Amino acid sequence: MMQACWELLIDTLFYNGKGRIHWLASSRGWIQDLGTGKPPKHLLAKKKINLEGHEIFPGWIDSHVHLYLLGSKKYELDVGFCSSQDELLEILKGEVTPKTSGLEVCGWKGSELSLFLLDQVSSCIPIIVRRVDEHAVWVNTCLLKKANILKKYPTGFLADKAMKHLEPFRPKVSPHEIEAALMEAEIQLLSDGITSVHDMATELLPLKTLITLMQQKKMNLRVSCALYGKEACNAFPKPQVNLFNHHLNIRAKKIFIDGALGSRGAWLSSPYEDSPGHCGTPLSTEKELVSTIRKALQNQFQLIFHVLGDQASIFVLEILNTYFSPKEVRDRRFRFEHLEVCHPKVLPLMKKFGIIASVQPWHIVSDRPWLEKRLGKKRMNTVGIFDKMKKKGIPLCGGSDTPIEPHDPRLVKKFVHFYTVGGAYAEFSEDTKGTLEIGKLADFSVRSKEKTEMTVVGGEVVYAR
Numbered sequence: 325m326m327q328a329c330w331e332l333l334i335d336t337l338f339y340n341g342k343g344r345i346h347w348l349a350s351s352r353g354w355i356q357d358l359g360t361g362k363p364p365k366h367l368l369a370k371k372k373i374n375l376e377g378h379e380i381f382p383g384w385i386d387s388h389v390h391l392y393l394l395g396s397k398k399y400e401l402d403v404g405f406c407s408s409q410d411e412l413l414e415i416l417k418g419e420v421t422p423k424t425s426g427l428e429v430c431g432w433k434g435s436e437l438s439l440f441l442l443d444q445v446s447s448c449i450p451i452i453v454r455r456v457d458e459h460a461v462w463v464n465t466c467l468l469k470k471a472n473i474l475k476k477y478p479t480g481f482l483a484d485k486a487m488k489h490l491e492p493f494r495p496k497v498s499p500h501e502i503e504a505a506l507m508e509a510e511i512q513l514l515s516d517g518i519t520s521v522h523d524m525a526t527e528l529l530p531l532k533t534l535i536t537l538m539q540q541k542k543m544n545l546r547v548s549c550a551l552y553g554k555e556a557c558n559a560f561p562k563p564q565v566n567l568f569n570h571h572l573n574i575r576a577k578k579i580f581i582d583g584a585l586g587s588r589g590a591w592l593s594s595p596y597e598d599s600p601g602h603c604g605t606p607l608s609t610e611k612e613l614v615s616t617i618r619k620a621l622q623n624q625f626q627l628i629f630h631v632l633g634d635q636a637s638i639f640v641l642e643i644l645n646t647y648f649s650p651k652e653v654r655d656r657r658f659r660f661e662h663l664e665v666c667h668p669k670v671l672p673l674m675k676k677f678g679i680i681a682s683v684q685p686w687h688i689v690s691d692r693p694w695l696e697k698r699l700g701k702k703r704m705n706t707v708g709i710f711d712k713m714k715k716k717g718i719p720l721c722g723g724s725d726t727p728i729e730p731h732d733p734r735l736v737k738k739f740v741h742f743y744t745v746g747g748a749y750a751e752f753s754e755d756t757k758g759t760l761e762i763g764k765l766a767d768f769s770v771r772s773k774e775k776t777e778m779t780v781v782g783g784e785v786v787y788a789r
């Protein structure tokens with residue numbers, strides 16, 4: 325028998341896996357070789373890692389997360405567990421001490437609140453209750469007075485753009501708190517085998533913190549940002565990609581066309597079933613949008629549109645069709661986020677302009693209990709039409725919208741291909757991510773039946789159970 329007369333020095337050899345791939349060799353963060361059976365003898369590894377018979381999967385790409393919000397949840401009071409307004413009232417009352425200067429809680433899933441209820445908690449400290457979808461809040465009279473908006477919002481309910489009025493009265497977060505939140509978010513995501521995320525609506529301060537963490541090599545997660553807010557967009561007027569060894573992409577901008585269904589801010593083509601005459605609220609005018617799109621195309625930014633209601637996507641597509649050429653738009657891979665309610669008539673135009681459908685399957689599961697109330701029975705066939713999109717040849721990517729929904733991709737097993745090749749295409753990384761192949765990034769997770777045993781980013785073990 326011939327003996328291999330040459331040797332190849334590699335950084336790390338992962339061996340004893342099962343499934344489609346049994347071993348994988350990585351060097352400098354990239355896949356050097358991989359295969360089934362026993363690793364070839366000519367591979368000389370500086371480090372060897374035994375996968376103990378567990379299966380290797382490509383690193384998941386979660387195409388819709390809110391990194392900072394996810395991490396900051398750990399430090400916030402989440403009232404998502406409250407089953408009634410009375411329970412919420414008790415909790416809020418329990419939080420108020422003589423030293424409390426303001427109270428803000430998140431995650432409220434219950435019915436509409438009243439000013440009367442929150443005023444019972446306190447008449448002299450500002451109180452904010454954030455709805456679980458982060459698109460609406462309820463506040464008390466004290467805060468309405470402070471912000472000088474009592475006349476404009478007499479019910480204490482503020483959605484989407486109106487929430488801006490409250491900014492000056494909310495506690496300022498320090499860079500240190502942002503850093504802690506981002507690190508916390510990273511730990512949670514890596515432990516689910518997620519190696520890349522698309523961060524939706526990244527504002528300047530979190531982005532700067534992210535960059536500092538990456539400079540200090542403290543962050544292993546790969547992040548593609550969708551810039552949000554004037555400050556962030558001005559600070560990054562041109563796309564910057566593959567920074568810090570493919571850990572950071574800044575090439576997208578997030579645009580909100582409408583709000584959320586829960587707070588009836590999503591823009592529908594016909595009125596809400598439970599609010600006659602009301603179709604939701606567009607957050608952008610035609611003129612604004614044309615100018616935003618023109619600028620983005622000039623600077624080669626990808627645009628990521630929040631379009632929850634069917635009218636929101638119709639609006640964007642009609643503008644694209646009137647003012648822009650399919651070729652220039654297709655090259656930028658514009659994305660529609662959520663598309664939870666989507667009229668099938670938009671699919672041909674989505675295809676024409678190469679729009680990616682970025683969907684969050686778990687939303688449909690968790691919204692189901694009240695969705696029919698908002699939409700009415702007839703319209704339920706426009707909810708979650710992912711199969712129709714796929715059939716039409718529209719590229720799909722998948723995300724969780726964490727922390728609004730759980731981020732474990734195994735919850736949406738049927739859709740996990742959205743989390744691999746779909747996610748890679750949506751961030752222009754199909755040459756480096758999405759599948760395990762020679763020459764791609766060595767990003768993967770190793771899993772037993774129920775659990776993520778290990779997560780590897782760039783050939784380094786970044787999480788082990």
Ligand SMILES: [Zn+2]
Binds near residue numbers: 388389390524725
């Ligand atoms: Zn979101």
